[in-house]
Amino acid sequence: MNRLHTLLYILVSTIILAQESNSVSILRMQSLDVEALIVEDQNAPPGIPERFAYGFDVNIDLLNQGNLTIDENGNKIWRLSIKSENAIGMKVHFNEFYIPNESFIRIYSNGQMSDVRTFEDNHESETYENMLLKGDLLSIEYFESKNSNRSGKIKISKVYHAYKDVFGFYNQGSNDRGYCSYNVACDQSNTGGSWEDPINSVLYMEAGGGICSAALINNTSGDLKPYVLTANHCISSNPYEAGDAQLGYFNYRLYFNHQSSSCSGSGGNYSQYIQGATVVAAYGYSDFALLELNQQPPSWWNAYYAGWNRYASSPTLGAGIHHPSGYPKEINYDNDQPSSTSWFGGGSTHWEFYWDDGGTAGGSSGSPLFDSNKRIVGQLHGGTGGDCGGIDIYGKISASWNGGGASTSRLKDWLDPLDSGVYTLSGTYTGTPPVEITSPLSGDEWQAGDTYQITWDESLSGNVSLTLYKAGVNVQTIASSVSINNRSYTWNIDSGLEQSDLYKIKIQSLSYDYNDFTAYFSIVEPPTITLLSPILGDGVQVGLPNQITWTSNFDDNISLKLYKGNNVSTGFVSTITSSVPASNGSYTWTPSSSLEERDDYKIKATRISNSSTYDYSSFFSVLQSIPVELSINSVVVTQAGGVIYINMVNDEPVSGYEFNIKDSPDYLEIVGVQDLISSGFEISYSEVDNGNESGQGQVLGYTFSTPIEPSEHLLLGVQFESVNNGQEVEICLEDSDVSDSIGNSLFTQIGPCVTTLLVPTILPGDVTLDGSVNVADVVLLVAGILDNQELSASAISAGDVNFDASLNVSDVILIVNIILDN
Numbered sequence: 001m002n003r004l005h006t007l008l009y010i011l012v013s014t015i016i017l018a019q020e021s022n023s024v025s026i027l028r029m030q031s032l033d034v035e036a037l038i039v040e041d042q043n044a045p046p047g048i049p050e051r052f053a054y055g056f057d058v059n060i061d062l063l064n065q066g067n068l069t070i071d072e073n074g075n076k077i078w079r080l081s082i083k084s085e086n087a088i089g090m091k092v093h094f095n096e097f098y099i100p101n102e103s104f105i106r107i108y109s110n111g112q113m114s115d116v117r118t119f120e121d122n123h124e125s126e127t128y129e130n131m132l133l134k135g136d137l138l139s140i141e142y143f144e145s146k147n148s149n150r151s152g153k154i155k156i157s158k159v160y161h162a163y164k165d166v167f168g169f170y171n172q173g174s175n176d177r178g179y180c181s182y183n184v185a186c187d188q189s190n191t192g193g194s195w196e197d198p199i200n201s202v203l204y205m206e207a208g209g210g211i212c213s214a215a216l217i218n219n220t221s222g223d224l225k226p227y228v229l230t231a232n233h234c235i236s237s238n239p240y241e242a243g244d245a246q247l248g249y250f251n252y253r254l255y256f257n258h259q260s261s262s263c264s265g266s267g268g269n270y271s272q273y274i275q276g277a278t279v280v281a282a283y284g285y286s287d288f289a290l291l292e293l294n295q296q297p298p299s300w301w302n303a304y305y306a307g308w309n310r311y312a313s314s315p316t317l318g319a320g321i322h323h324p325s326g327y328p329k330e331i332n333y334d335n336d337q338p339s340s341t342s343w344f345g346g347g348s349t350h351w352e353f354y355w356d357d358g359g360t361a362g363g364s365s366g367s368p369l370f371d372s373n374k375r376i377v378g379q380l381h382g383g384t385g386g387d388c389g390g391i392d393i394y395g396k397i398s399a400s401w402n403g404g405g406a407s408t409s410r411l412k413d414w415l416d417p418l419d420s421g422v423y424t425l426s427g428t429y430t431g432t433p434p435v436e437i438t439s440p441l442s443g444d445e446w447q448a449g450d451t452y453q454i455t456w457d458e459s460l461s462g463n464v465s466l467t468l469y470k471a472g473v474n475v476q477t478i479a480s481s482v483s484i485n486n487r488s489y490t491w492n493i494d495s496g497l498e499q500s501d502l503y504k505i506k507i508q509s510l511s512y513d514y515n516d517f518t519a520y521f522s523i524v525e526p527p528t529i530t531l532l533s534p535i536l537g538d539g540v541q542v543g544l545p546n547q548i549t550w551t552s553n554f555d556d557n558i559s560l561k562l563y564k565g566n567n568v569s570t571g572f573v574s575t576i577t578s579s580v581p582a583s584n585g586s587y588t589w590t591p592s593s594s595l596e597e598r599d600d601y602k603i604k605a606t607r608i609s610n611s612s613t614y615d616y617s618s619f620f621s622v623l624q625s626i627p628v629e630l631s632i633n634s635v636v637v638t639q640a641g642g643v644i645y646i647n648m649v650n651d652e653p654v655s656g657y658e659f660n661i662k663d664s665p666d667y668l669e670i671v672g673v674q675d676l677i678s679s680g681f682e683i684s685y686s687e688v689d690n691g692n693e694s695g696q697g698q699v700l701g702y703t704f705s706t707p708i709e710p711s712e713h714l715l716l717g718v719q720f721e722s723v724n725n726g727q728e729v730e731i732c733l734e735d736s737d738v739s740d741s742i743g744n745s746l747f748t749q750i751g752p753c754v755t756t757l758l759v760p761t762i763l764p765g766d767v768t769l770d771g772s773v774n775v776a777d778v779v780l781l782v783a784g785i786l787d788n789q790e791l792s793a794s795a796i797s798a799g800d801v802n803f804d805a806s807l808n809v810s811d812v813i814l815i816v817n818i819i820l821d822n
Helices: 003-019 034-042 397-402 775-785 793-799 809-819
Strands: 026-028 053-061 067-070 076-083 089-098 104-109 114-118 137-144 153-162 202-207 210-217 227-230 252-255 273-275 277-283 288-293 307-309 317-322 330-333 339-341 350-354 368-371 375-383 391-396 435-439 445-447 451-458 463-470 473-483 488-492 500-509 515-517 521-524 529-533 539-541 546-552 557-564 572-581 586-589 598-607 614-616 620-623 628-637 641-650 656-664 668-675 682-688 695-702 711-722 728-739 748-750 754-757
Touching: 053 089, 089 104, 089 137, 137 153, 202 227, 210 317, 210 368, 210 375, 227 375, 317 375, 350 375, 375 397, 391 397, 435 500, 435 515, 473 488, 529 598, 529 614, 546 557, 546 598, 572 586, 628 711, 628 728, 628 754, 628 793, 641 668, 641 728, 641 793, 656 668, 668 682, 668 695, 695 711, 711 793, 728 748, 775 793, 775 809
Parallel strands: 026 076, 307 375, 445 521, 539 620, 628 748
Antiparallel strands: 053 153, 067 076, 076 137, 089 153, 104 114, 104 137, 202 210, 202 252, 210 227, 227 288, 252 273, 277 288, 317 330, 317 368, 339 350, 350 391, 368 375, 375 391, 435 451, 451 488, 463 473, 463 500, 500 515, 500 521, 529 546, 546 586, 557 572, 557 598, 598 614, 598 620, 628 641, 641 711, 656 695, 656 728, 668 711, 682 695, 728 754
């Protein structure tokens, strides 16, 4: 039967039980002299837990002493009530407790509170202790199904009569508590900032008929095992012995966040608790007990696993946090160093000091003492701390570390399961592995051939190894031994490592059985940089800005340096820039006028963080001036094709030129060349098959007589026919060779490519460029032919109606015919 079915079964059965009219046996506890008990508590020696309930020793067998009825279905019901006159609350300890399948037990009080348990609540110890229920009459009903696979066990060995209202049944608290300590919601600390984390570690502990304080405590494995530190006398009536059979697994109920929600508040919280704990170690001389809860507290309780300090030297104190007389959590402050003492005489098992600000009371026993670094250094044994500025004595963590020499009487085995030897450990909410790699992180991309920092956090000592894995397979040892306290290692990644996103790094302690792996990260191609410009044959002019461009696959900075000649060790000229982000991809450089003219300069780009990543440009020239510049001035598109106008600026006489025109895609075919300056050059053109999708046409011009004198000229009109009209095409000048009158090559700077749309932009005959053809176009064309009017390139293109690369009377006649619609 699953949990839901069981609860529904209980609900129906409870209704049936409530309708039964059978009489119920009532066992009455003897009358208690509460005033005498309170006096006894007030006179109790230090080191005794705060008592809130008197425990009657009994021997009650519900199956023999309860009233038995059998319902019409054959199910058995036993009932029994226990009365303890004037009790604030009651509970019982079952020394034999087993609920078979399809059965349940309900414990309730005349204060209208109940506790229901089923088969799922059985424990291997076959014991149980119900929660304290308000009122002085406790009733027990046990329903055993006829389908149960075995008989139940319901025996009671102790009945508790609460005579102090430590759970706020009738009194929800008062702002005037009578103690010198502070409500933790106020946290008036001026000794190291907020104590929120340690506050979240402190617990209110119910143990049988007593109450104490305790703290959730961290261990070196970082596994969030729910260890709780408290005082040995809180679990034992005899401080010389570790543990006591009087208190068992279910005697312990630990309350989390029993504290006020505001500084002015007085009520606490009893809803977040865990019942059931095992004493794993205890030692009377330093008065410690370490419990392990039966489960981790839920994350939404925000429970903090406090750190600890086991140094034997006197620490600088910070605060004590506790539940005086069961009140909501309070805090004391101190910034002194305690002195060593002992509780039983001889040795130095305890810390002793007077509080600067605050005090303790019954119920504070077992509460943690924190140093100024917010780490536990001891747990409260006793003292006179209830008085403002009173003295308190805490069992030392350092004395309890080795305690009585066995795992059951010392802290070492539990708080340092890795045997790390650390003396301090920080607290945590989420678990802190003793060694945890912090880089590389998941998804990181590290480049082969580059240098990176592997980093980690640690709480161990000694050395570690670092190993690289790919897809779970050991690839190489990164470092065989490095001090763990370095917290980092510089790794030069082998440039030959295969690219993959399945790499992990393992860090392994060489002294302890502990390791950690990173998440998956990637090793990608080595860092590279490629200089794109200047390219071979380029020339740069001094005093004018030039663009150095590159591509790279890294983000840090590079330097740019100028060299000359073939020997880089002796050819350094100057630093162009000492640092520029590689991601920029370009840098504007203005060459100094002091540079000598030569054609064997080159630029080196070097990654600053790793000089093994670099690239050189091709050789280029530095010139005081550029002798020749060739560029595309414009492209005019007509119905049949169009004209590419070539511009030339020359500082030297030119007697010959040669260049290619590349169109990409190959949409154009050169059909003619017009000499726009009447140079008298022999000019030819041809198509060049370059074997790819782009086309090339070659233009050649030369003279053996008069050269083109220095000037700026609209040199040529290169006529073309086109296919795929309406498409875009890129036109570039390439592979130029310009010479002077004696055949010497002149350095030539080529202008940028031009992209144009193959859509007619000029109407044939529209010399005035006004969008129509009329007599005004005839008049302007005649003026241009007679040299009475200088025409623009577009006007010349519009006037050359017959596309013979010249303006003449034939064009005039054709325009007249256009006007006459002939």
